[in-house]
Amino acid sequence: xxxxxxxxxxxxxxxxxxxxxxxxxxxxxxxxxxxxxxxxxxxxxxxxxxxxxxxxxxxxxxxxxxxxxxxxxxxxxxxxxxxxxxxxxxxxxxxxxxxxxxxxxxxxxxxxxxxxxxxxxxxxxxxxxxxxxxxxxxxxxxxxxxxxxxxxxxxxxxxxxxxxxxxxxxxxxxxxxxxxxxxxxxxxxxxxxxxxxxxxxxxxxxxxxxxxxxxxxxxxxxxxxxxxxxxxxxxxxxxxxxxxxxxxxxxxxxxxxxxxxxxxxxxxxxxxxxxxxxxxxxxxxxxxxxxxxxxxxxxxxxxxxxxxxxxxxxxxxxxxxxxxxxxxxxxxxxxxxxxx
Numbered sequence: 001x002x003x004x005x006x007x008x009x010x011x012x013x014x015x016x017x018x019x020x021x022x023x024x025x026x027x028x029x030x031x032x033x034x035x036x037x038x039x040x041x042x043x044x045x046x047x048x049x050x051x052x053x054x055x056x057x058x059x060x061x062x063x064x065x066x067x068x069x070x071x072x073x074x075x076x077x078x079x080x081x082x083x084x085x086x087x088x089x090x091x092x093x094x095x096x097x098x099x100x101x102x103x104x105x106x107x108x109x110x111x112x113x114x115x116x117x118x119x120x121x122x123x124x125x126x127x128x129x130x131x132x133x134x135x136x137x138x139x140x141x142x143x144x145x146x147x148x149x150x151x152x153x154x155x156x157x158x159x160x161x162x163x164x165x166x167x168x169x170x171x172x173x174x175x176x177x178x179x180x181x182x183x184x185x186x187x188x189x190x191x192x193x194x195x196x197x198x199x200x201x202x203x204x205x206x207x208x209x210x211x212x213x214x215x216x217x218x219x220x221x222x223x224x225x226x227x228x229x230x231x232x233x234x235x236x237x238x239x240x241x242x243x244x245x246x247x248x249x250x251x252x253x254x255x256x257x258x259x260x261x262x263x264x265x266x267x268x269x270x271x272x273x274x275x276x277x278x279x280x281x282x283x284x285x286x287x288x289x290x291x292x293x294x295x296x297x298x299x300x301x302x303x304x305x306x307x308x309x310x311x312x313x314x315x316x317x318x319x320x321x322x323x324x325x326x327x328x329x330x331x332x333x334x335x336x337x338x339x340x
Contacts (some may be wrong), residue, residue: 003046012040063305064112064120066105069221070097072249074275074294075123078145081298082121089306091118100220102126109135118304121145121298127189141308143301143318147190154306158300158320162192165290165324166199169272172288173242178270182215182240184229184250193221196246196274215240219250226253234261238251245273246273251287253274277327289327296322323334 003114004228005023016031021029022037023046029037040046063086067075083093094117096108104126108176112120114316122135123146132149133144144157166183173181181198186193197216204211214236219225226245234257245251249271265271265285275294304318 001046005046007038008040008044008046008287010201011044012036055249059238060116061090062115062117063302064094064096064109064115064117065122066096066098066106066108066112066120067123068098068100068125070095072221072247073277074077074146074247074292075296076112078123078298078301081295082302083298084295085299085302091302091306098125102123103195104256105118106131113138113140118309119143121301121305123147124149125187125190136278136305141305143304145297145301147192150189150191154317156318158297158304158305158318158322159192160292160297160322160324161163162195163199163202165274166196166198166246168326169244169274169288169290169298170203171207171273172199173244173270174203174209176242176270179209180212180215180238180241181218181244182217182242183208183244183246184217184219184254185246186219186221186225186250188218193218197246199233200244218267221247223249223253223256226250227257230257233264234258242270243272245271247274248287248289250299255285266287290324292324293322 005016005019009019012019014037018029018033019037022034023041064080065079065082067079069075070079079095086093086310094112094115096112098105098108105124105126109120109122117140119141121143124132124144125147127150129149129151132151133153136149136151136153136155141156144155148157148159149155170181178236181204183197185197188197190195203209215233217229217233219229220291226249228242229250230253243251243253243254251271255265255269255271257267263269274290275292276289277291300320324328
């Protein structure tokens with residue numbers, strides 16, 4: 001049988017309103033009375049109706065998170081960081097995985113709004129400006145992470161300096177003497193993909209190396225995309241000798257393609273990328289990598305939302321750009337400089 005507030009009130013001989021104040025954490029209840037009610041709640045195993053409470057308070061104490069790929073460790077760690085902050089303020093996290101599908105993302109956003117989430121963290125894969133304007137103008141705080149909307153409007157976001165990070169990785173390859181340097185990146189409607197391509201081009205131009213469009217692979221951020229793009233590049237008469245992959249999955253796909261062609265990594269194809277971290281020490285191929293502070297990104301995004309929930313000032317926007325860390329532990333020792 002479902003236990004209601006009236007049952008608790010009868011059990012302790014108090015009014016329903018007094019019991020309700022205790023359940024909802026309100027003042028004007030003595031310590032002795034509060035303890036009597038709490039003891040009765042435990043004894044009768046009372047479970048508050050979260051839906052009814054959210055309708056009354058217009059707060060579900062929930063933060064929604066939509067990411068495109070939970071199999072990617074970056075999004076897993078980002079969610080972990082956001083969840084830690086949410087828990088500290090007694091918020092729950094409702095997590096959705098859009099699988100890089102624009103329609104699925106929008107359906108999840110609608111679902112979260114129906115569930116009356118108090119705020120939303122969104123790693124979007126959409127490209128519709130009207131959709132973004134609708135999100136930005138919602139009456140809950142929305143913080144964008146990873147990919148940012150291409151729209152002429154102010155909004156909250158947490159990201160890294162993608163262009164600078166890509167430039168540093170490319171410069172590492174060029175300083176080793178590589179000239180035939182390829183890049184694999186995601187869809188160019190995603191700002192992270194565009195900025196990483198921009199950083200690669202800036203380094204190549206700075207070193208006086210003409211951009212070879214055959215060495216520019218545009219796909220998505222999945223392993224299969226990296227594999228297919230590198231397979232095509234390895235069929236070229238003059239193939240790339242080094243590669244910047246815009247995330248770890250594209251790097252893994254490219255390495256798989258290279259190994260199947262009988263190439264050695266890094267001897268025949270030197271690979272650098274974003275977010276390739278091996279904590280086990282079991283992987284033979286070490287990949288120099290620019291590591292995003294994923295947990296920190298999630299923490300800042302959740303902190304921004306909770307601050308705005310309490311402050312209700314949604315029109316003052318937080319724009320946070322973090323510095324990634326160049327994973328020198330992934331650098332191969334005694335790598336010889338090459339001539340091309």
